[in-house]
Amino acid sequence: MKQHKSLKIFTTALVALSSAVILTACGNGGSSDKSSSDNSNLPKASYKISKSTPAWKSDKSKMTTLTWYVNADWWNKDFGKDEITKQIKKDLNVNIKFVTGDDTKLNTYFASGNMPDLVTIGDPNSKVARTAKDWAYPLQDLANKYDPYFYKVASKDTLNWYKIDGKSYGYPNYSNTAADYKSGKILPRDAFIIRKDVLDAIGDQDFTTPEGFVKGMAAIKEKFPKLTPFGFNDFSGGNSSLENVVQDMLGVPITTKDNKYYDRDLDSDYIKWLDAFRQVHAAGNITDDSFTDDADTFNEKVSSGKYATMMMGSDVNHGTNLQDFASKNPKSAYIAINGIQSTKGRKPTLSQAGISGWLINYVSNKTKHPAKAIQVFEYLLSDKGQMLTNFGQKGQMYTQDADGMVKWTKFAKNIQDNDTTAWQKKYRIGEFILFGHDRYKALNKDSYVKAVWQMQEWGAKYLKPQFQIENISPNAGTQEARALGAIQTNWRTTMVSLIRAKDKATFEATLKKYKQFQKDNSISAINKVRDSNIKANMKKLGMD
Numbered sequence: 001m002k003q004h005k006s007l008k009i010f011t012t013a014l015v016a017l018s019s020a021v022i023l024t025a026c027g028n029g030g031s032s033d034k035s036s037s038d039n040s041n042l043p044k045a046s047y048k049i050s051k052s053t054p055a056w057k058s059d060k061s062k063m064t065t066l067t068w069y070v071n072a073d074w075w076n077k078d079f080g081k082d083e084i085t086k087q088i089k090k091d092l093n094v095n096i097k098f099v100t101g102d103d104t105k106l107n108t109y110f111a112s113g114n115m116p117d118l119v120t121i122g123d124p125n126s127k128v129a130r131t132a133k134d135w136a137y138p139l140q141d142l143a144n145k146y147d148p149y150f151y152k153v154a155s156k157d158t159l160n161w162y163k164i165d166g167k168s169y170g171y172p173n174y175s176n177t178a179a180d181y182k183s184g185k186i187l188p189r190d191a192f193i194i195r196k197d198v199l200d201a202i203g204d205q206d207f208t209t210p211e212g213f214v215k216g217m218a219a220i221k222e223k224f225p226k227l228t229p230f231g232f233n234d235f236s237g238g239n240s241s242l243e244n245v246v247q248d249m250l251g252v253p254i255t256t257k258d259n260k261y262y263d264r265d266l267d268s269d270y271i272k273w274l275d276a277f278r279q280v281h282a283a284g285n286i287t288d289d290s291f292t293d294d295a296d297t298f299n300e301k302v303s304s305g306k307y308a309t310m311m312m313g314s315d316v317n318h319g320t321n322l323q324d325f326a327s328k329n330p331k332s333a334y335i336a337i338n339g340i341q342s343t344k345g346r347k348p349t350l351s352q353a354g355i356s357g358w359l360i361n362y363v364s365n366k367t368k369h370p371a372k373a374i375q376v377f378e379y380l381l382s383d384k385g386q387m388l389t390n391f392g393q394k395g396q397m398y399t400q401d402a403d404g405m406v407k408w409t410k411f412a413k414n415i416q417d418n419d420t421t422a423w424q425k426k427y428r429i430g431e432f433i434l435f436g437h438d439r440y441k442a443l444n445k446d447s448y449v450k451a452v453w454q455m456q457e458w459g460a461k462y463l464k465p466q467f468q469i470e471n472i473s474p475n476a477g478t479q480e481a482r483a484l485g486a487i488q489t490n491w492r493t494t495m496v497s498l499i500r501a502k503d504k505a506t507f508e509a510t511l512k513k514y515k516q517f518q519k520d521n522s523i524s525a526i527n528k529v530r531d532s533n534i535k536a537n538m539k540k541l542g543m544d
Contacts, residue, residue: 172357
């Protein structure tokens with residue numbers, strides 16, 4: 001089975017959207033003079049509004065054109081050409097002109113004051129997001145005026161999370177609430193995996209303890225000298241899968257017992273495992289190439305099964321590579337097993353997308369079509385919109401049983417397996433993701449390649465949200481933010497240096513040097529900001 005293009009671009013997209021947007025025009029200079037808290041100038045609805053009926057069903061106005069800016073060059077700008085957006089256009093009587101770009105283009109919009117109708121960004125910590133009340137309409141005002149059915153499809157918890165001074169301006173895709181985590185429909189994405197043929201050949205090995213891990217890697221090297229015993233994600237855009245992913249596997253706390261910031265990087269359990277990785281590297285069972293391989297090289301090695309084991313982060317994003325290897329080598333396919341576990345008896349606490357979501361959508365307070373804009377939000381968040389964008393037309397592309405589970409029709413399956421171009425361009429299944437959510441993808445097991453099914457099943461019982469520590473970094477442009485940037489950059493090189501240290505003494509000296517660097521760069525002041533933001537998050541979550 002081929003994996004959706006949207007899954008393959010997910011990691012790249014995250015990297016492309018992760019940089020903070022610093023706008024000089026986002027304050028008084030480039031924003032509307034109109035206060036978003038006073039929306040008395042909103043035009044009246046041209047139709048009768050109802051709490052029980054979506055507004056788009058009542059709105060009989062002529063075709064409306066909306067301009068939608070997405071701050072990502074990779075976004076597919078076509079609208080009305082594929083089966084998904086044709087139906088959206090027909091149902092909503094709307095034509096959408098997508099514009100894409102980077103932070104520079106976004107800055108230009110704000111500087112000119114000529115804002116698009118809808119805006120999508122990717123960083124909830126950016127100045128754009130933090131000052132949304134200056135340039136965007138509150139969604140509650142639009143819903144009350146034009147489409148109260150919006151409240152039936154929008155998550156109350158997500159709306160509360162994005163409130164600024166009591167009102168919500170942005171709404172993200174892939175926002176998982178506590179209820180979503182409890183539902184069982186949110187699937188894990190990280191696991192320690194091993195080739196089945198390797199597991200069968202090396203005998204009884206214990207990869208759950210640092211000592212057993214080092215011994216197990218040596219056993220692999222002896223039996224499979226041409227394989228790299230231990231691999232991990234590439235370092236493009238982050239610290240591979242050796243930081244947060246390993247920390248989650250170890251169940252490292254996200255806050256202290258009194259709900260203060262906890263430095264997971266310096267957790268003693270995690271440090272003990274970094275030293276185990278150092279020993280594995282010293283024995284030649286982690287290659288230096290693993291620290292420098294780019295994404296394409298890593299993907300190729302996964303596809304060809306070069307790694308005997310991997311600490312795999314975001315297995316779904318690498319599903320195509322895992323499936324390629326499994327299809328060609330079914331007896332050697334990768335599977336998840338217990339490995340890299342806490343020496344303190346803590347259970348894994350695997351994370352997924354949080355309540356902040358990924359891409360955040362706004363309605364500009366410059367739009368001349370606020371009613372149609374909120375209708376777009378409501379439609380795409382509704383069951384109708386979600387089923388359409390994830391699975392296409394019911395009957396033609398999928399069937400649904402009494403439990404709500406989805407199966408592809410023979411027609412759809414044939415296209416998916418044999419004509420990927422048509423699947424992506426004509427039918428655009430699972431790609432119109434600006435309001436996407438994992439709970440709908442979970443309705444169809446075939447939303448994910450078979451190679452990751454067992455990995456998802458292995459980790460399902462360990463999922464735990466980390467809402468308290470989302471978006472707690474200091475505001476961009478502050479002294480604390482600059483200091484934190486320096487510390488994070490230093491940690492990236494420190495972590496690699498720890499694993500590559502020639503001996504335990506060098507390891508300890510490197511760690512000591514990093515701790516001093518933290519102190520020299522105002523870590524206490526940074527943590528005060530983090531503590532304050534954790535407290536604010538807990539208030540939003542009703543945990544205070």
